[in-house]
Amino acid sequence: MPSRLHFDEDDFLRCRFVVSPLWETQEAVRTLRRPDRQGYHAPWLRRIRAVADGLDLTPLWLLMPRHGHSPDWLVPPPAGPAASVEEELAALRAVDPHTARADTARSLADTPGALDSATGRAWLADPARMVRELTDALEAAWEVLVAPDWPRLRALLEADIAFHSRRLAEVGLGGLLPEIHRDCAWRSGTLTVQSGGRYERRLGGQGLVLMPSVFTWPDLISTFEPPARPTLVYPARGIGGLWTEPAATTPDALVRLLGRGRATVLGALTDPASTTALAHRLRLAPSSVSAHLTALRDAGLLTSRRYGHQVLYERTPLGIALASGATAPGDG
Structure with missing residues (x-):
């Protein structure tokens, strides 16, 4: 059951x-x-x-x-x-x-x-x-x-929350929960979870804590037994590329257009990330990364939004097209 x-x-x-x-x-x-x-x-x-x-x-x-x-x-x-x-x-x-x-x-x-x-x-x-x-x-x-590695892990987790918060606004809780893991199903105000323990619980106004996790993959972990706070821990998005190191070289076309520092930062933003996380990933000084991010945002290639104490940066459609075009076959 x-x-x-x-x-x-x-x-x-x-x-x-x-x-x-x-x-x-x-x-x-x-x-x-x-x-x-x-x-x-x-x-x-x-x-x-x-x-x-x-x-x-x-x-x-x-x-x-x-x-x-x-x-x-x-x-x-x-x-x-x-x-x-x-x-x-x-x-x-x-x-x-x-x-x-x-x-x-x-x-x-x-x-x-x-x-x-x-x-x-x-x-x-x-x-x-x-x-x-x-x-x-x-x-x-x-x-x-x-x-x-916490700056890198936290950036991935916060990017997951930013993505799923947007999905919550778009499809509602009943649409979101089945998306975060295949073991979740939703019908008529009831969440059914196939994995883990076997509990029946009416939340009664407590709500549900949703926690993305890096090391939980591929499991879905639920804490539904009273008196514990109802919690669902699910694998965060983007784990496949988490430990991938930045490319040894940045495409020449992008370097010629933006300069090496800004091109490297734009190329590294495959997922939303903070200044600290990018500096850690690229092994650059946070002050340098911050300056590059500001310039790229002012040029319309990035957007930024605050999550807690962190500011996350991600590419705009123009930034995505530029980064993708710079690495396309025959470019340059």
Whole structure:
């Protein structure tokens, strides 16, 4: 039996998108042990494997059963649309240990031998210590696995939200949800999800949290069991090109027209991105990238819009035509 969420009128007004650095951290840790998730992320895996081997991820892996419950308290949906990792870690450290204990015991029971392991018994005997240890483990994983690439990841996630926000305005929630993953279906105010647990829940004005994720691919993850906030985590758009490095050379025709710096920035904007993300991707100074973006926008080749604390840039139709024409066969 699939899961079903029943929406009331107020729920349509309370659906929102969020980005979570800690969620990406947890799923990055999970990806290290999931070959079925590693296809698109092979370049990242090759690059971080040595430093990942220096982390003790065993405590986190103990709470990641292949089939079963992962603790909801460990990575709850962030309160704001773009919470910082510092805010999320602070919230994690403030979790009630007794609530965490019951949730963790359920997860340990889904991994053979985990409940009776030395670590499992120690955690259940001292849940306050467990909260500290697991928070510290997540923080260490964040710093090594995710933080170095966070500008690139965040830009992709924010671009996904910008795209799906436009789709929400165009087709409504009932049209959007089946688009974000094939396991979602919508009929008469009810969302049906084929994957994950089997729950029936009336939202009653809580709405639904929609969270794009890089490392969740290809899974759709739902948190529908009360009292957790109803959340749907889906693979972000554009993952296939996420770890692609910029071209070693910029087409000569585009360089002659715009200059090398501006041509490189225009060519790199295959998806909406921020100044920081582009600077990270192109290994250029943010001040230089910012100047090029401003010039390209003033020339009508880019548009910009604000999302949270970030400004995202994307090509206009003229910018797309120019970049495409510059690389067409026989150009120059």
